Amino acid sequence: MAGFSFEVTARDGRARAGxxxxxxxxxxxxxxxxxxxxxxxxxxxxxxxxxxxxxxxxANTYHLMLRPGDAVxxxxxxxxxxxxxxxxxLTDSGGYQVFSLAALRRIDDEGVRFRSHVDGSPHLLTxxxxxxxxxxxxxxxxxxFDECPPGDAARGPIEEATRRTSLxxxxxxxxxRRADQWLFGIVQGGTHLDLRERSARELMELxxxxxxxxxxxxxxxxxxxxxxxxxxxxLLPAGRPRYLMGVGTxxxxxxxxxxxxxxxxxxLPTRNARNGQLFTRTGRLSLRNARYRDDPRPPDPxxxxxxxxxxxxxxxxxxxxxxxxxxxxxxxVHNLFLYLDIMGKVRQSIRLCRxxxxxxxxxxxxxxxxxxxxxxxxx
Amino acid sequence: MAGFSFEVTARDGRARAGxxxxxxxxxxxxxxxxxxxxxxxxxxxxxxxxxxxxxxxxANTYHLMLRPGDAVxxxxxxxxxxxxxxxxxLTDSGGYQVFSLAALRRIDDEGVRFRSHVDGSPHLLTxxxxxxxxxxxxxxxxxxFDECPPGDAARGPIEEATRRTSLxxxxxxxxxRRADQWLFGIVQGGTHLDLRERSARELMELxxxxxxxxxxxxxxxxxxxxxxxxxxxxLLPAGRPRYLMGVGTxxxxxxxxxxxxxxxxxxLPTRNARNGQLFTRTGRLSLRNARYRDDPRPPDPxxxxxxxxxxxxxxxxxxxxxxxxxxxxxxxVHNLFLYLDIMGKVRQSIRLCRxxxxxxxxxxxxxxxxxxxxxxxxx
Numbered sequence: 001m002a003g004f005s006f007e008v009t010a011r012d013g014r015a016r017a018g019x020x021x022x023x024x025x026x027x028x029x030x031x032x033x034x035x036x037x038x039x040x041x042x043x044x045x046x047x048x049x050x051x052x053x054x055x056x057x058x059a060n061t062y063h064l065m066l067r068p069g070d071a072v073x074x075x076x077x078x079x080x081x082x083x084x085x086x087x088x089x090l091t092d093s094g095g096y097q098v099f100s101l102a103a104l105r106r107i108d109d110e111g112v113r114f115r116s117h118v119d120g121s122p123h124l125l126t127x128x129x130x131x132x133x134x135x136x137x138x139x140x141x142x143x144x145f146d147e148c149p150p151g152d153a154a155r156g157p158i159e160e161a162t163r164r165t166s167l168x169x170x171x172x173x174x175x176x177r178r179a180d181q182w183l184f185g186i187v188q189g190g191t192h193l194d195l196r197e198r199s200a201r202e203l204m205e206l207x208x209x210x211x212x213x214x215x216x217x218x219x220x221x222x223x224x225x226x227x228x229x230x231x232x233x234x235l236l237p238a239g240r241p242r243y244l245m246g247v248g249t250x251x252x253x254x255x256x257x258x259x260x261x262x263x264x265x266x267x268l269p270t271r272n273a274r275n276g277q278l279f280t281r282t283g284r285l286s287l288r289n290a291r292y293r294d295d296p297r298p299p300d301p302x303x304x305x306x307x308x309x310x311x312x313x314x315x316x317x318x319x320x321x322x323x324x325x326x327x328x329x330x331x332x333v334h335n336l337f338l339y340l341d342i343m344g345k346v347r348q349s350i351r352l353c354r355x356x357x358x359x360x361x362x363x364x365x366x367x368x369x370x371x372x373x374x375x376x377x378x379x
Numbered sequence: 380m381a382g383f384s385f386e387v388t389a390r391d392g393r394a395r396a397g398x399x400x401x402x403x404x405x406x407x408x409x410x411x412x413x414x415x416x417x418x419x420x421x422x423x424x425x426x427x428x429x430x431x432x433x434x435x436x437x438a439n440t441y442h443l444m445l446r447p448g449d450a451v452x453x454x455x456x457x458x459x460x461x462x463x464x465x466x467x468x469l470t471d472s473g474g475y476q477v478f479s480l481a482a483l484r485r486i487d488d489e490g491v492r493f494r495s496h497v498d499g500s501p502h503l504l505t506x507x508x509x510x511x512x513x514x515x516x517x518x519x520x521x522x523x524f525d526e527c528p529p530g531d532a533a534r535g536p537i538e539e540a541t542r543r544t545s546l547x548x549x550x551x552x553x554x555x556r557r558a559d560q561w562l563f564g565i566v567q568g569g570t571h572l573d574l575r576e577r578s579a580r581e582l583m584e585l586x587x588x589x590x591x592x593x594x595x596x597x598x599x600x601x602x603x604x605x606x607x608x609x610x611x612x613x614l615l616p617a618g619r620p621r622y623l624m625g626v627g628t629x630x631x632x633x634x635x636x637x638x639x640x641x642x643x644x645x646x647l648p649t650r651n652a653r654n655g656q657l658f659t660r661t662g663r664l665s666l667r668n669a670r671y672r673d674d675p676r677p678p679d680p681x682x683x684x685x686x687x688x689x690x691x692x693x694x695x696x697x698x699x700x701x702x703x704x705x706x707x708x709x710x711x712v713h714n715l716f717l718y719l720d721i722m723g724k725v726r727q728s729i730r731l732c733r734x735x736x737x738x739x740x741x742x743x744x745x746x747x748x749x750x751x752x753x754x755x756x757x758x
Binding site for chain 2 (some may be wrong): 038039040041042043044045046047063067070075076082083084221254256288294296306310311312314315317318319321325326328329330
């Protein structure tokens with residue numbers, strides 16, 4: 001399709017480094033996509049995202065269809081024109097948020113009826129409508145409309161959601177028109193390996209240019225996720241990008257790259273930053289901890305992000321405790337930088353065939369507990 | 380005093396352009412000082428303040444003594460070390476906030492007893508204690524501890540506050556030690572011209588290097604303020620800086636420069652930005668106004684700030700209505716840029732002896748009402 005390609009350029013074990021070309025720019029993979037729910041990453045301006053190495057943003061179809069509305073965004077040039085972010089965008093299908101945020105939802109094979117969490121207005125989201133909205137939003141990569149069952153669902157509802165996800169994926173494929181958008185399918189099936197395999201096979205019949213793994217990061221044990229990824233890796237087409245939706249911690253990213261994943265998104269670095277939790281190379285640091293009250297060290301002494309180059313723990317803690325807006329900005333810049341920095345090192349280590357070494361060493365340090373260290377306060 | 384000087388370099392009518400040298404850098408006057416209450420301008424990082432031309436920040440003694448505490452800030456190198464802002468700082472004395480924010484205050488000639496609005500803890504602020512705290516905070520310019528009566532006070536209480544302000548000014552002068560801090564006196568007296576004159580004369584006996592006009596911008600009519608400034612202009616030493624505290628709108632700044640004022644601070648550009656109100660060259664613009672829902676124009680088409688260069692009214696309105704943090708950042712950057720830009724043009728117009736022309740034209744346009752214009756929505 002016009003302006004798109006994906007190429008795996010290096011492998012190390014099952015980990016892959018690659019290049020995803022979109023009409024709005026190239027993305028080196030494995031890549032982490034900061035979440036810009038309403039068309040903006042909370043607390044960080046676009047140019048600061050660029051500066052710290054963000055290349056692709058995720059935006060949420062559900063939020064944008066409700067506010068300001070896809071028609072408004074379309075009239076202003078789609079997400080690129082509307083937001084001014086000129087790099088690639090990915091939009092989700094709205095499915096996940098309908099199931100987690102909307103009120104009074106009713107689901108059947110046609111789609112989902114729900115009420116907006118913003119103003120209570122009634123809406124119907126179907127595969128066709130999701131694709132239409134995403135076409136108006138104009139992201140480079142759009143997602144099939146899927147049913148994402150809750151993490152504690154029994155096998156029955158998960159099997160039903162998996163069936164419906166395949167049905168809807170076909171309708172999305174048929175409704176998809178824009179040559180300048182890539183449509184990815186989403187594999188469901190919970191932690192049931194046979195359902196995952198069935199879902200993957202049904203989606204692959206539809207020949208999507210990329211495949212996402214949905215329905216993880218919903219409370220399942222880590223081992224469950226790892227087994228799913230282990231099962232899917234040899235099944236999914238080796239030359240197409242794989243996207244693990246909504247995952248996760250730096251540890252999760254490392255472990256999933258090791259299982260062949262190329263793309264990630266997650267609210268953890270941004271949401272935790274706003275709550276005063278910083279990720280560091282040696283674990284997590286909570287700004288609420290009184291030990292940082294007069295600590296002159298940078299949040300993460302090993303970090304070269306704009307925040308760590310200019311800000312002490314004491315000042316950042318003070319801003320956070322005072323409810324200052326710049327606390328969110330400074331902390332989010334740091335957390336995103338750390339995620340993006342780790343992904344850069346992941347790519348390089350794959351190219352150098354040293355990924356396992358890098359992964360083991362990084363995991364060891366992330367778990368470090370040091371009495372005087374930066375990060376033993378929030379295990 | 381070491382590292383300080385002030386020079387009036389140009390005059391046009393009663394308006395003055397000058398240069399204020401401090402140990403942390405020069406300030407061209409007339410100057411507007413963004414308010415960084417807790418040691419940070421709300422929503423804007425230091426480097427972005429620099430970029431839009433901010434040269435000096437105001438920080439609030441009252442807030443900082445309560446949180447994180449002046450001892451913490453002193454231990455981290457004062458405000459400059461603590462916040463990382465390496466340009467000049469000015470701290471107020473804490474007086475104004477004690478009278479407007481603190482609970483259960485009791486005032487006598489010794490000082491003010493009050494309870495913190497943060498945690499209810501008891502405090503005593505005296506002239507000596509204010510100077511001590513400000514010495515620890517380490518701003519370049521510090522202010523005498525004054526009593527600022529409410530705007531609707533009768534003459535009796537204002538006269539009493541004026542008497543006490545002179546008494547306290549002397550004690551501040553005696554308590555002041557740091558050679559790298561300039562201590563300014565504050566003229567009180569409400570809109571009573573005889574009290575203002577008496578206050579100015581009593582303060583001038585103490586030979587401060589700069590004089591502030593306090594107790595305005597507390598609800599008095601504009602004419603009352605103008606008359607006070609008219610009376611003070613010929614009284615105050617011509618070669619020393621004059622600082623009008625807490626004022627005001629762009630119109631207020633222009634009218635007060637015309638009456639010989641050199642320095643300003645005000646929360647309006649920052650606070651209004653967070654509330655979705657933008658100042659533009661042709662009046663004010665409220666982001667809540669539905670007419671901007673799909674308006675592709677920059678917030679102020681005449682503005683060259685980073686926000687107006689990259690953001691539409693539609694996008695900024697969407698961010699504001701969605702409660703996105705970047706709405707506050709983008710709007711604050713714009714409003715501060717406009718204030719700082721106007722002050723730059725004020726200085727240039729004074730040097731070119733065209734200030735009155737610039738002032739009249741700018742006031743005319745700020746008041747413009749245009750049916751299709753950017754700014755007729757919030758008269």
